[in-house]
Amino acid sequence: MTDFCASHGKAEISLTVNGEPKQIRAYPMERLLDVLRLECGLTGAKEGCGEGECGSCSVLMDGALVNSCLVPVLQAAGTNIVTIEGLAAGETLHGMQQAFLECGGAQCGICTPGMILAAVHLLNGQAEPTMEEIREGLSGNLCRCTGYTQILEAVAEAARRRPTVRTTA
Numbered sequence: 001m002t003d004f005c006a007s008h009g010k011a012e013i014s015l016t017v018n019g020e021p022k023q024i025r026a027y028p029m030e031r032l033l034d035v036l037r038l039e040c041g042l043t044g045a046k047e048g049c050g051e052g053e054c055g056s057c058s059v060l061m062d063g064a065l066v067n068s069c070l071v072p073v074l075q076a077a078g079t080n081i082v083t084i085e086g087l088a089a090g091e092t093l094h095g096m097q098q099a100f101l102e103c104g105g106a107q108c109g110i111c112t113p114g115m116i117l118a119a120v121h122l123l124n125g126q127a128e129p130t131m132e133e134i135r136e137g138l139s140g141n142l143c144r145c146t147g148y149t150q151i152l153e154a155v156a157e158a159a160r161r162r163p164t165v166r167t168t169a
């Protein structure tokens with residue numbers, strides 16, 4: 001899964017991104033966020049704070065919600081990464097994306113990919129969260145625009161639509 005190239009200090013790193021096997025040549029301590037955005041062309045994950053505080057860079061790594069700005073790419077070797085680009089099925093939005101759209105859960109959109117992935121992660125583990133549990137599940141993701149009410153409503157709405165609509169990853 002990892003093969004070091006001593007001459008350049010880079011490593012060949014294999015991982016799966018949105019179901020697609022990827023072979024990346026990168027410095028082991030490069031941030032997963034940068035590899036996703038610059039090497040994989042997946043710009044959904046955003047850089048807000050760059051230090052693990054805002055959640056705008058959130059992705060799922062083997063089902064766990066991680067701040068990709070804090071994950072050295074070597075740590076992601078052999079894992080299965082899901083980014084916001086991996087949720088929709090072609091032109092059909094994922095149930096959580098649809099709920100955010102309908103409830104006005106996105107304004108400037110910077111926090112939205114991370115917020116949606118945090119919400120999907122929450123519903124992966126909890127079919128019917130209370131509003132308090134939703135608030136807690138999204139507590140690592142900051143939004144400067146919405147005041148959170150529409151975001152919380154969107155997640156509650158997505159939870160209500162289960163199991164007829166896919167709201168997990």
Ligand code: FES
Nearest residue numbers: 048049050055069
């Ligand atoms: S950019 Fe990663 S947590 Fe803020």
Ligand code: FES
Nearest residue numbers: 107108143144145
């Ligand atoms: S929609 Fe702008 S930061 Fe959340």
